[in-house]
Amino acid sequence: MNLVDKRGLGIGIGLAALACVALPAVLSPYWIYLAISAVVSAVIMQSYGVIVGRVGVMSLCQMSFAAIGAWVVLRLNVADAPGGFFVWLVLGGLAAVPVGVAIGLPALRIRGVNLAVVTFGFAVSADIVWNVNPFPGAQDLKMLDRPEPFVTDGSYFVFVTIVFTVLAVVLGVIGKTRLGLSWYELRHSERSAASHGVSVARSKLAAFAISAFVAGIGGGLLVGQLSTVVPSNFAMGQSLALFAVAIMIGPHHPEGAVIGGIFGAIMPTIMEKVSLPQDFGGVLFGVGALLALRSGLSHTDLTRMRKRERGARKLMKDAGIGAEEGAEKAAEPAPPLPAVPRDPGDRKPLLSVTGLTVRFGEVVALEAVDLTVPEGAVVGLIGPNGAGKSTFISAVTGFVAGYGGTVELAGARLDKHGPSVRARRGLRRTFQTTAIAPELTQYEYLAIGSGRRLPRADADELLEFFGCPPGEVPVSIVDAGTRRLLDVAAAIAARPKVALLDEPAAGQSAAESLRLGARLTQVPERFGVSILLVEHDMELVQATCEQVTVLDFGHVIASGPTGDVLADAAVRAAYLGAADVPAS
Ligand SMILES: Nc1ncnc2c1ncn2[C@@H]1O[C@H](COP(=O)(O)OP(=O)(O)OP(=O)(O)O)[C@@H](O)[C@H]1O
Numbered sequence: 164m165n166l167v168d169k170r171g172l173g174i175g176i177g178l179a180a181l182a183c184v185a186l187p188a189v190l191s192p193y194w195i196y197l198a199i200s201a202v203v204s205a206v207i208m209q210s211y212g213v214i215v216g217r218v219g220v221m222s223l224c225q226m227s228f229a230a231i232g233a234w235v236v237l238r239l240n241v242a243d244a245p246g247g248f249f250v251w252l253v254l255g256g257l258a259a260v261p262v263g264v265a266i267g268l269p270a271l272r273i274r275g276v277n278l279a280v281v282t283f284g285f286a287v288s289a290d291i292v293w294n295v296n297p298f299p300g301a302q303d304l305k306m307l308d309r310p311e312p313f314v315t316d317g318s319y320f321v322f323v324t325i326v327f328t329v330l331a332v333v334l335g336v337i338g339k340t341r342l343g344l345s346w347y348e349l350r351h352s353e354r355s356a357a358s359h360g361v362s363v364a365r366s367k368l369a370a371f372a373i374s375a376f377v378a379g380i381g382g383g384l385l386v387g388q389l390s391t392v393v394p395s396n397f398a399m400g401q402s403l404a405l406f407a408v409a410i411m412i413g414p415h416h417p418e419g420a421v422i423g424g425i426f427g428a429i430m431p432t433i434m435e436k437v438s439l440p441q442d443f444g445g446v447l448f449g450v451g452a453l454l455a456l457r458s459g460l461s462h463t464d465l466t467r468m469r470k471r472e473r474g475a476r477k478l479m480k481d482a483g484i485g486a487e488e489g490a491e492k493a494a495e496p497a498p499p500l501p502a503v504p505r506d507p508g509d510r511k512p513l514l515s516v517t518g519l520t521v522r523f524g525e526v527v528a529l530e531a532v533d534l535t536v537p538e539g540a541v542v543g544l545i546g547p548n549g550a551g552k553s554t555f556i557s558a559v560t561g562f563v564a565g566y567g568g569t570v571e572l573a574g575a576r577l578d579k580h581g582p583s584v585r586a587r588r589g590l591r592r593t594f595q596t597t598a599i600a601p602e603l604t605q606y607e608y609l610a611i612g613s614g615r616r617l618p619r620a621d622a623d624e625l626l627e628f629f630g631c632p633p634g635e636v637p638v639s640i641v642d643a644g645t646r647r648l649l650d651v652a653a654a655i656a657a658r659p660k661v662a663l664l665d666e667p668a669a670g671q672s673a674a675e676s677l678r679l680g681a682r683l684t685q686v687p688e689r690f691g692v693s694i695l696l697v698e699h700d701m702e703l704v705q706a707t708c709e710q711v712t713v714l715d716f717g718h719v720i721a722s723g724p725t726g727d728v729l730a731d732a733a734v735r736a737a738y739l740g741a742a743d744v745p746a747s
Pocket residue numbers: 523526527528546547548549550551552553554555
C-alpha cells in the first residue's frame with residue numbers, strides 16, 4: 164500500500180510554505196501573534212486527532228500532557244541544559260509519553276464514559292499540581308529566549324508551521340501503516356480488530372503514547388511563544404473545549420487540525436469583539452460536538468468520505484459496475500458447483516476441538532463438543548437458533564474466557580492465548596454482524612485483515628474472486644451483503660490455517676448464496692485455507708461441505724458426511740421441531 168498520498172502531501176507542503184512566506188509579510192503583529200496561537204493549538208489538536216479522531220477514545224486530559232512538555236522545556240531552560248530549545252522540545256514530548264501510557268492502561272479495561280471520567284480525573288489532579296507548584300522559572304522570572312533564527316514573532320510562526328507540517332506528514336504515514344489502520348478498526352469494533360490479529364492493548368497504548376508526545380511538543384511550542392506559561396494555559400476547561408472541537412471538526416486530518424487550531428485560538432477574540440462571555444465559545448463547541456456525535460462522523464471525515472465516494476462512483480461507472488449490473492448479476496443463475504470431495508481420506512486434522520464446554524451463568528451454551536477440521540476441507544457446523552454455533556466459533560477463536568476442553572491448531576494447544584494471538588497463529592473468524600470502518604477503502608480493510616504487506620495483485624485477486632468492487636471503493640458505499648464477502652476476503656487474505664465463517668451468506672439471494680458456495684469450495688486448494696462454515700442455508704451447506712456437525716441446545720446430535728447427516732431423522736427433527744419424527 165502507498166504510505167504517502169503524494170498529491171495531498173504536495174498541496175499541504177505548498178500551503179504551509181505559502182503561509183510561511185505570505186502571512187508574516189501581510190499580517191499586523193497582533194494577527195501574527197494570533198496566527199502563532201492558532202498553529203500551536205493546531206499541533207495540540209493533532210494529539211486529539213490520534214486518540215479521539217482515529218481511535219475514538221474520549222480523552223479529556225490532552226492539555227495535561229501539553230503541560231508536561233511545557234514544564235520540561237522550562238525546567239531545562241532554568242538549568243541551562245545543553246542542547247537548547249529544539250532538543251528540550253523533543254525531550255518535553257518524550258517526557259509526556261510514559262504519562263500517556265500510564266493513562267492509557269485503564270483504557271485497556273474500561274471505555275466510553277468511564278474512561279472519559281478517568282482522563283478527566285487526571286486533568287483535575289494535574290490542574291491542582293500546577294496550581295500548587297508554579298512552572299519552573301516563574302518565581303525567579305527566568306524566561307525562555309527563543310533560539311536563532313526564530314527570535315521574532317514572524318520567524319517563530321515559520322518554525323511552528325514547520326513543526327506542524329512535519330508532524331502532519333509523520334502522522335499521515337503512521338495512519339497508513341497497519342498500526343494506524345488498526346486505530347480506525349478499534350474505533351468501530353475492538354473484537355473485529357482482535358480477530359484480525361491486532362493486539363488491542365498494544366495498539367491503544369501506542370495511540371496514547373503518540374498523542375501524549377504530540378501534545379507535549381505543543382506545550383513546549385507554547386512556552387516558545389509566551390516565554391513562560393501559567394497553569395491557566397492548560398486548565399481542564401481548555402482540554403474540554405478542545406475535545407469538543409476535536410469531535411466536531413476531526414483533527415486526525417491536517418485540515419481539521421488547522422481549522423480546530425484556528426477555532427481554539429480565535430474564538431476568545433471573536434467573543435470579545437461581539438461582547439459575549441468567553442464561556443459562550445465553549446457552549447458553541449459543545450453544540451457542534453453534539454451534532455457531530457449524532458451523525459457519527461466529524462466534519463472532515465464527512466467531507467473526505469463524500470469526495471472519496473464521488474471518485475469511487477466514477478471509477479465504478481467507468482468500469483461498468485453499477486446498481487443495474489448488480490441486479491443483473493443477482494438474477495444470473497449460479498455457476499455449476501465443482502464436485503465436493505466427500506471422502507476426507509487420511510488428511511491430517513488441522514483444527515481439533517475436544518470436549519468444548521461453555522457456560523454463561525446457568526445457561527450451558529456448549530457441552531463437551533468435539534469437532535475436527537481436516538487439512539484442505541470445508542466443514543459445516545449447523546443447528547437451530549440458539550444451538551451454540553456462534554459460541555463455538557467465539558470460544559475456539561479465544562473470544563470466550565474460561566471454557567472447558569481443548570483447542571489445538573496443527574498440533575499446538577491454543578487455550579492459553581487470546582483472540583489476537585490465535586488469529587496470528589492461523590485461526591481467523593468472521594462475525595454475524597460486520598463492523599467494518601466506513602472510512603476505509605476495501606484495499607485498506609484487506610491490508611488490516613491480512614496482517615502483512617499485501618501485494619496489490621493479491622488484493623485484486625481476492626476482491627475479484629469474492630465478487631467485490633474495485634479496491635479503491637470505500638466501504639461506506641459497499642452494500643451489506645458485499646461487506647460480508649469483504650469480511651470473508653479479509654479473513655482469507657491472511658492465509659490462515661483455518662477460517663471460521665459465521666453465516667457469510669446471510670442476506671444474500673439464493674443465487675448469490677450458491678455462488679458463494681462455489682467460491683468457498685475452491686478456497687482450500689486456491690488459498691491453502693481450510694474452512695469451518697456456520698450456516699442456516701442448507702442448500703449451501705449441502706453443496707459446499709464434505710462433513711457436517713449438528714448442534715442442538717449445545718450438544719452434538721450428529722456428525723459425519725454431509726449427505727448422511729442431513730438425512731438423519733434426529734437432525735430433521737431438531738430443524739423442523741417435529742417431535743414425532745423418529746430418531747435414527
Ligand atoms: N454472552 C452471552 N451471555 C449469556 N448467554 C449467551 C451469551 N452468548 C450466547 N448465549 C446463549 O448461549 C446459547 C447459544 O447462543 P449462540 O449465539 O451461540 O447460538 P447460535 O447457534 O449461534 O444461534 P443463531 O443461529 O441464532 O446465531 C443461547 O442460549 C444464547 O442465549
